[in-house]
Amino acid sequence: CGVDTCFTNPGTSEMHFVAALDQVPGIRCVLALFEGVASGAADGYARMSERPAATLFHCGPGLGNALANLHNARRACVPLVNIVGDQAVRQRPLDPPLTADTEGFARPVSCWVKTCEDTAALGAEAALAVRAALTAPGGVATLILPADTSWNPGGVVAAPLPAPAHPPLDPHSLEQAAAMLRNGKRTLLLLAGRALLERGLRTAAGIAARTGAQIMAETFNTRMQRGQGRPTIPCVPYVVPTAVETLAAFEQIILVGAKDPVGFFAYPDQPGRVAPPAARIHILARPEHDPEAALAALAEDLGAQPQAGEKRETPPLPAKDAPFTPANIGQTLAALLPEGAIIVDESISSRDPLVKALAGAAPHDHLCMMGGAIGEGLPLATGAAVGAPGRKVYGLQADGSALYTVQALWTQAREKLDCVTLVLSNRKYAILQYELKKVGAKAGQTALDMLSLDRPDMDWIRLAEGFGVEAARTDNTARLADLLREAAKRPGPFLIELCL
């Protein structure tokens, strides 16, 4: 069915599947030391290759370890096919220790779950799983494979099933959107999904130029094409009062694959929705529609031509003695970013100045962790590198988040992936120290200890080298430039600890 890449951490019940990997030429199988690395990598792979990867996990608890990043993948709307080996059908009623409610583990993250107990049906079920994953907007399909289904005779390779087309756009909704863009009111086009690839951005920029509407992206995005020659659009701010203030100007919001914007969390005395209560919200395209087609149809109706971004020069390096701030780190990276780079953004509390600085860099893809479950950055970068060979991946990686799935570094080393990880090392859960204040909770020393990562400090060079990845450390802007130049030239993974 076109799936040729498998991210895995297998166990006993998957041994026949593992052995079969050698029987199909061209299958690439990538080992992870922890399941959450494999699931996050499958997400990153799908974002860049636009095809589903398979994962291979061991029983309910193995799938359990993958769930946080499967949640992120679900929110990213990427296609992904989990194969979960499980107890043999005949062993299951005996309830050996590793028996668990595997379907129960799978359901909260999956658009499709099936336990296949019949070897003859297995091929067809696998084809259904791939089709389910590919059904717009893309989702996580989980095929559970008891060990005896694997080893029994009678398996049949099934024909691939075509992925269903996007549902058609509602012409009435399109007419309404066009009418709104002509009615003179202050209007926002809020984009998500594939609308943020270059073609969609250019179409949207043309509509904005033609109508005076503004365009904006959701706070976090699966894949946004940014940099020189591309329209730069702002994202809805993360901070609720700032988002409310930013959106207050709009009387109308047209959603193109995006959702009515809401706060990432609730806070006492702050609203849940961040758009003005009186603003008219109009859905042009739901996530399962084709947002590029929706924008194209709208542009045609309005007589708008696609527009490139304004011309920009590569920004200069900051002064050699510039302070080592996220803004200057971002500017340094922007100055040196190779064309076609992939930015994987789990920068959390350092995010805004980094994202801002990178708008002026060479053309690149920008990927965010989508479900709010921190610990996807390193796996996402790993999978993006597998899915887009020849392109350099730069991870903007908060230190606290990196530690959830730090084992990904080993997979980067084994697969010799071109991943440069920039660890933003502030030795604390800075975002939580911020959130603690925002929710109005008063903290003493015990509480503050739960939000700090010191005593002992992590040694990122030793951690990286322990997993086979070369590493360096700096707290100096000029030295960072040297390290980035070096990293751009060398193949394989490299990690730079940025001591903030």
Add this chain to the structure above:
Amino acid sequence: CGVDTCFTNPGTSEMHFVAALDQVPGIRCVLALFEGVASGAADGYARMSERPAATLFHCGPGLGNALANLHNARRACVPLVNIVGDQAVRQRPLDPPLTADTEGFARPVSCWVKTCEDTAALGAEAALAVRAALTAPGGVATLILPADTSWNPGGVVAAPLPAPAHPPLDPHSLEQAAAMLRNGKRTLLLLAGRALLERGLRTAAGIAARTGAQIMAETFNTRMQRGQGRPTIPCVPYVVPTAVETLAAFEQIILVGAKDPVGFFAYPDQPGRVAPPAARIHILARPEHDPEAALAALAEDLGAQPQAGEKRETPPLPAKDAPFTPANIGQTLAALLPEGAIIVDESISSRDPLVKALAGAAPHDHLCMMGGAIGEGLPLATGAAVGAPGRKVYGLQADGSALYTVQALWTQAREKLDCVTLVLSNRKYAILQYELKKVGAKAGQTALDMLSLDRPDMDWIRLAEGFGVEAARTDNTARLADLLREAAKRPGPFLIELCL
């Protein structure tokens, strides 16, 4: 309700809970860099302290990261109370990115799940959660706490609820067991749970001496008291044909908290149950009964007196040039093990010779990972050290398994826990290479690559030091003895890589 220890990896929705930690004197809160460390530590804590710890996790995906070790805790039948912060009740319908089916994540591992949406009811729900966790044989209770339930006014501290007593033993079942032990047939007493603490072992040994029955433990055990002065009993072998052969001698099996023994996995052409099909299986005590009381009642009926183990001297150190095998490693550890040590056993493929050698060591507790979800060893050791201060913890840790939750080393360093980790470093998933053969799958190079941990080799000294734990490496029996002597003297964590 007597819960004074919390293992946590918190997020925004838990900030009020975190802040409250400073308002209750005597609460110990232990930070983990990854949720699976916290859940495995709560398991280890409960095994040694015989009290539940709380965990604190962030939304469905944070709980997701904890699930594999919660599965292990469920199989260990320990009391454990999860507190899972979640989206505010009013925010939930808006479906922000981190919203998930938190109850769905919790159910497969929990004996009790409740989302509390009413601040006034929260105290009473917490008391119910603790009671559910403490209800025999012990289980995982999950209380989900939306952020606004935390910050709304009106909370009331509730009175603790007494844990329900064990259900009474069935006198008829007791009579039958006694009759079986008198009928002259070849009989096995199969023990689990608290029957494996010193008192139960002595009672069972007395019954065996009186009746000619044999005693045995399940393959893996939550906590077994072993070493000098204690009856040494064998475990049901892990390998199915060996288990079948071992049990073939018995015409009757009396279960004391144990289950009818089954293979850990199914294999083609091997049975699921490993007891002789014709053997009579009799349940004296289910897991929820009191196995110590059941053994005592049985002993009284039979007129059996408790028996200590046979007297044994501490084994000598192996010869200085003895080969560096698991057997000699085990003998070295046995010779030097301090009295009252805690062995945490995730030794997987090196297990049998290590366990055998330790039978002659000073009295100690032996804890196994119970649910088959590898990656609990380091967290379990961490929690056992918190739950039994003043006792030295030795982790027998397979390298592949250690890598799932290697972040536990940092918590050991931060809390200055007396944990000595012996990494059995064979640089492969040796158990899977073995299982691959057993299931009859034929592997090529791609498959074998998925079962090996080389290219690159992990550097365990760098990994440990990266997390703030001092470490050493050896492939020499005499040097291991030196390192163990040194480790026994120094406080805080230490890691020794054993290059096999």
